[in-house]
Amino acid sequence: MHRGKTLEEKLFYLKKYLTFWDMLTVQQRELLIRNTAAASYSKGETIYSAEHECVGILILQHGEIRTYILSEEGREVTLFRLGAGEICVLSASCILKSITFDVHIEAEQDSEILVLNSAVFSRLMEDNIHAELFALRLAAEKFSEVMWAMEQILFLNFDARLSIFLLDETAKTGENTLQLTHEQIARYIGSAREVVTRMLHYFVDEGAVALTRGRVTVLDKKYLQAIAAQPAKQ
């Protein structure tokens, strides 16, 4: 299925997710179809970083990807995650002149992605203003998401952030036991592993969670909800 993706399948996704498809000429559509490749990424694999070449616009068919910034010492702060049916333009930031910061993108789960070649998309943007408008609108949406994430990091107490994260994850998975290491949690909420470990042990003492290797079990949601509802501070 992967590399041998049919033309029909590509066309289906391009038509569905490129909202400017109807504004393209027949030639432009053909150019896009010819320069869209299917790619598979394994969980944990890097899709894009400052050292990688500009990959292009990504259309997620299956899986999940995570966008983060990285300090020189390797500290990661997650900006946002994208799932099936979502489109990533920051992976093509080389072609958006106004976007000058570096992000890293990795596969959070095994992912199937359609990649629109960046050079071709760049040419398309020059020929068709709707292509640039599409990319900039998506970038502005991400701007909003990133601001939300930053406000969480800057303004929320750490115990509230961790509580919110644990509650969100249990709600998302429908399970009280989360298969997550402290390291992974730290990455998700933009903190350091030791800080997460310290706070989780505090929660254990409070009877709110139980810890086993690579797992966190939520025992007392009400407790976490009360912590999560604390007013933001500093």
Place this chain on the structure above:
Amino acid sequence: MHRGKTLEEKLFYLKKYLTFWDMLTVQQRELLIRNTAAASYSKGETIYSAEHECVGILILQHGEIRTYILSEEGREVTLFRLGAGEICVLSASCILKSITFDVHIEAEQDSEILVLNSAVFSRLMEDNIHAELFALRLAAEKFSEVMWAMEQILFLNFDARLSIFLLDETAKTGENTLQLTHEQIARYIGSAREVVTRMLHYFVDEGAVALTRGRVTVLDKKYLQAIAAQPAKQ
């Protein structure tokens, strides 16, 4: 000069800073001119916040404005500042559907600003795709600036951030004595006043700065440069 700004002056600024001016019809240009107002803001005055109405696109003629986010407890984190000749679109975020976060904008200095009415600009965006493209490009540039600011806050040591700020300010003003309270410095670099005071006193002990009421004098730039050049951490 203020409210009685001449038509010629407005026209001069609109033509110079609205890079899509040439793509407008004569009617659209007239509409813009008629709905552009000159406004004066005193230092410290709020220009825009979540509680204010969407003011519109701002063209700064003179002065300086500061954009920041605000926690529920009133902690401010500066995102960026704009000076003469720069344009602010986040003050018109109500008309950019993809921008969903709240910012606050205040006059950092007495400022003269041309304000393009947001309802009129919104209508213009519907009629002329170049207007929306213009606003989204500016928003994407700000996205990049905000990411830079966030990386400073998240990744840099606090002493390095404060050193960089003091060096930048002396370079900007050409003066070694800065007329700034600790409170103001804390706002600029997204920190708490006590943290700034503590670090400034540390710098005093090191012979790098001297403090008098409402002023900071830089005595040893080399010292601050060495601190500023430290690798980022956490």
